Amino acid sequence: MSLIDLANPSRFLRFAGRAMPWLAALTAILMLAGLYQVLMAPDDYQMGAVVKIMFIHVPNAWLAMFVWGVMSIAALGTLVWRHPLADVAAKAAAPIGAAFTFLALITGSLWGRPMWGTYWEWDARLTSVLILFLMYLGIMTLWRAVDDPSRAARAAAILTLVGAINLPIIKFSVDWWNTLHQPASVIRIGGPTIHASLLLPLLTMAVAFSLLFLTLHLAAMRNEILRRRVRTLQLMQAATA
Amino acid sequence: MNLGQHAFFIVTAYAAVVIVVALLIGWVIADHRRQHNILRKLEAGGVQRRSARQAAASS
Secondary structure, eight states: OOGGGGGSHHHHHHHHHHHHHHHHHHHHHHHHHHHHHHHHSOOBTTTBGGGGGHHHHHHHHHHHHHHHHHHHHHHHIIIIIOOTTHHHHHHHHHHHHHHHHHHHHHHHHHHHHHHHSOSOOOOHHHHHHHHHHHHHHHHHHHHHHOSSHHHHHHHHHHHHHHHTTHHHHHHHHHHHSOOSSOOOSSSSTTOOOSOHHHHHHHHHHHHHHHHHHHHHHHHHHHHHHHHHHHHHHHHHHHHHO | OOOGGGHHHHHHHHHHHHHHHHHHHHHHHHHHHHHHHHHHHHHHTTOOOHHHHHHHHHO
């Protein structure tokens, strides 16, 4: 099956049904492997055991931005190519992205209290991630507010592309402004500054969370296709009644 | 494993992730069952999509 074949919703449903059990199993295996590595990882020489929060905070923060990136590509698919699955993909990704962003904020806050002495600071990184979370909620509200999925898709796609401006702001906020949040220590020019004993569990957890997103996204897309079929049938039923 | 004096923050952070991920998985499964059941009821009531009618006619 080629990638273009997946543009057909029926073919996509068959593909998702076959792929999801394998993806879910792989996610569970990697998550367990990652958690084992987290348990075995040494404490940080400055932070002590609190460094363990990094293994869940960083993957969630990365995915918070990655999911908006996926939605932005899907938004282009809706506006430019009118791909039949593009707005399905964007709509299905929004609640998952919101959940990852929420977790990035919560775990960051719980990491910040013992390290910085405060749960929250209105610095550029924290504030821009909070704005990302509010944008996710806004997109989800927009999808619910407009009854016709194709009209909602165009409005949501425009809003998503405008909101994508926030992604480089989040990424470079620690370089552009004086922030309490530490600068990048993994994805940076010059390579990671984290010791391999902490980097390996972090990368394993990042891959595990990415697979979790992929699995949940496929499942949510399948649900959205079914929801649209239900809507079509209900409209047909109402028209014949 | 000794989580030290900040154990509360570490345990709470991991618990939050477990709860939110479990809610996400539960939501996806429940939503699938709901949509699947509604679709089955509608089709059982004789309402079919055009592509399903064409497939049935050609077989």
